[in-house]
Amino acid sequence: MAPLVGLIGCFQAVEAFKLLSGAGRAHQGLATFDGLSGQWRHFQVPRDPACPACGNR
Numbered sequence: 001m002a003p004l005v006g007l008i009g010c011f012q013a014v015e016a017f018k019l020l021s022g023a024g025r026a027h028q029g030l031a032t033f034d035g036l037s038g039q040w041r042h043f044q045v046p047r048d049p050a051c052p053a054c055g056n057r
Helices: 002-021
Strands: 030-034 039-043
Touching (some): 002 030
Antiparallel strands (some): 030 039
């Protein structure tokens, strides 16, 4: 289980670096990682117009 936690932590660190440095394109949307198959699953979730954080973007 520890390597899986490390993998997710590394992914989050890379995303933070991309956002702070402006390098590359940041991941968009929601995703889950299946540790048994080693595959990412991506979800497209529409924005809520009433949401104060993402509604007006």
